[in-house]
Amino acid sequence: MPSKEFLFNMTVFSLAFTSGFIIMSIELLGGRILAPYFGSSIYVWGSVITVFMVALSVGYLTGGHLSLHQPRLAKYGFFFLTAAVTAVPTILYGENMMDWVFMRIEDPRYGSLVAATLLFFIPTAILGMIAPYSVRLLVQETHYSGKVAGGLYFVSTLGSALGTLLTSFYLVLLFEINEILTTMATVLIVCFFIALITDRTLTPEDHR
Amino acid sequence: MKRLLITLCLAWLTLPATADLVIHKEKSLYRNIIVNQTAGKRCLVFSVKRELRNQTCIDTRDPDRIIFPYVKMTFAGLLANATPKRALMIGLGGGTISNVLIDVFPELEIDLVEVDRAVVKVAREYFDFVENERTQVHVVDGRVFTRRAVANGEKYDLIILDALTGEYIPEHLMTLEFMEEVASLLTDEGVVVSNTFEGSALYDYESATYEAAFGPFLNLKMPHTGNRVIVATRSTLPDNQTLTENARMLQPRFDKYDLVLEDYVARFDRTPDWNPGTRALTDQYSPANLLRSRTR
Numbered sequence: 410m411p412s413k414e415f416l417f418n419m420t421v422f423s424l425a426f427t428s429g430f431i432i433m434s435i436e437l438l439g440g441r442i443l444a445p446y447f448g449s450s451i452y453v454w455g456s457v458i459t460v461f462m463v464a465l466s467v468g469y470l471t472g473g474h475l476s477l478h479q480p481r482l483a484k485y486g487f488f489f490l491t492a493a494v495t496a497v498p499t500i501l502y503g504e505n506m507m508d509w510v511f512m513r514i515e516d517p518r519y520g521s522l523v524a525a526t527l528l529f530f531i532p533t534a535i536l537g538m539i540a541p542y543s544v545r546l547l548v549q550e551t552h553y554s555g556k557v558a559g560g561l562y563f564v565s566t567l568g569s570a571l572g573t574l575l576t577s578f579y580l581v582l583l584f585e586i587n588e589i590l591t592t593m594a595t596v597l598i599v600c601f602f603i604a605l606i607t608d609r610t611l612t613p614e615d616h617r
Numbered sequence: 618m619k620r621l622l623i624t625l626c627l628a629w630l631t632l633p634a635t636a637d638l639v640i641h642k643e644k645s646l647y648r649n650i651i652v653n654q655t656a657g658k659r660c661l662v663f664s665v666k667r668e669l670r671n672q673t674c675i676d677t678r679d680p681d682r683i684i685f686p687y688v689k690m691t692f693a694g695l696l697a698n699a700t701p702k703r704a705l706m707i708g709l710g711g712g713t714i715s716n717v718l719i720d721v722f723p724e725l726e727i728d729l730v731e732v733d734r735a736v737v738k739v740a741r742e743y744f745d746f747v748e749n750e751r752t753q754v755h756v757v758d759g760r761v762f763t764r765r766a767v768a769n770g771e772k773y774d775l776i777i778l779d780a781l782t783g784e785y786i787p788e789h790l791m792t793l794e795f796m797e798e799v800a801s802l803l804t805d806e807g808v809v810v811s812n813t814f815e816g817s818a819l820y821d822y823e824s825a826t827y828e829a830a831f832g833p834f835l836n837l838k839m840p841h842t843g844n845r846v847i848v849a850t851r852s853t854l855p856d857n858q859t860l861t862e863n864a865r866m867l868q869p870r871f872d873k874y875d876l877v878l879e880d881y882v883a884r885f886d887r888t889p890d891w892n893p894g895t896r897a898l899t900d901q902y903s904p905a906n907l908l909r910s911r912t913r
Contacts, residue, residue, distance in 0.1 A: 441788075445764075445792070446760075511768075517757070517758065586899075
């Protein structure tokens with residue numbers, strides 16, 4: 410029987426993997442979502458990548474700050490829930506938002522930048538909070554902090570690689586964009602419940 | 618041994634005469650562009666892959682000669698509307714189609730949309746692309762142009778879609794939503810002529826998409842070319858008699874291009890020959906490049 414601590418850590422790693430997967434899957438679909446309004450030129454990808462990078466950096470900073478105050482797996486779960494909830498307007502009203510931007514900004518470079526910000530900034534920033542918070546949940550001794558962070562980057566970046574590959578090779582062939590996004594949001598909600606349940610059952614004494 | 622050496626020398630000597638001479642090469646944002654010159658023939662090449670090479674070629678000794686079948690097939694679309702006053706063309710290539718159109722229709726005004734600035738430059742420098750007060754080049758993505766044109770209430774009698782290069786398909790220019798934008802840009806008599814391909818799984822999806830947007834359309838395929846031209850209208854399709862009358866009316870203007878328009882009337886297929894259950898491509902689902910790599 411694996412120890413509670415092992416199961417706790419595995420849960421954090423799995424959730425971090427999932428968030429890495431979803432971030433890149435959404436980023437890849439982002440270019441696809443913007444194309445009907447702003448084209449598929451290099452500047453559209455420039456907009457998408459810029460927005461994701463800035464959102465993630467803001468997320469890292471905020472997640473790091475939040476990890477200072479009584480870090481708990483349950484709180485961690487709320488990142489997943491909030492990311493799912495903030496992705497809903499993108500799924501439901503994405504076209505209206507892009508229409509609104511398209512009618513106001515003539516230049517497709519700035520149009521795509523503004524639209525990508527409206528559609529993806531908030532959910533991506535929230536997903537970005539997960540990485541530093543994961544480190545805090547896993548690190549018990551400062552001596553091991555580098556190793557823990559390395560392992561975490563490894564897992565979440567591997568998730569990102571898989572998210573990129575599966576989305577571009579297979580998912581777009583099998584499903585509509587909104588079906589993929591809705592599934593991602595559902596998976597995030599499942600992650601929230603997993604975090605909540607794990608918090609109740611497995612949180613090691615020193616994390617409480 | 619001596620004989621072998623002589624053969625090798627002869628082979629080497631004859632090589633430069635048959636090989637393509639690259640007269641221009643550039644890497645644009647979107648592709649590698651190469652201009653080749655062989656004896657009397659100059660070609661625009663977008664890909665170095667053998668089977669998917671030339672986008673357009675001109676005969677430098679006889680500039681009016683149309684070399685590619687798909688270019689001729691495009692003009693067959695004029696049989697559905699023989700009196701266009703305003704045209705939109707998405708995808709410039711070497712500008713051959715535009716050159717012929719402004720020559721045969723002295724009143725025609727044409728908006729030319731090309732996403733790649735380098736292609737416009739090469740068309741101007743190497744392919745005698747004709748520009749005057751009736752032509753206007755827009756360096757912008759085709760979808761961005763059509764969406765803006767719909768918002769501005771623009772109308773065209775003739776819309777030519779020629780943005781597929783054979784190596785990469787702009788997937789946002791293959792969807793039902795795009796076709797609906799194109800349809801709403803057409804005048805009541807307007808016609809859309811789309812240069813595309815046959816021979817992959819994409820055929821069924823593309824056909825289903827055009828049918829969903831326009832209803833029945835004219836399907837033109839020429840044996841052994843791999844090319845396909847779709848001619849669709851906003852209103853009901855013209856019957857063969859109308860097509861023939863238009864062909865006869867236009868023929869004198871196309872004589873110098875060595876093009877017999879009436880030949881195409883019988884080649885237009887009106888019967889669906891694609892898998893009827895295929896879904897249309899949409900902005901939500903358009904894996905056109907993946908489908909193109911699959912066989913039917």
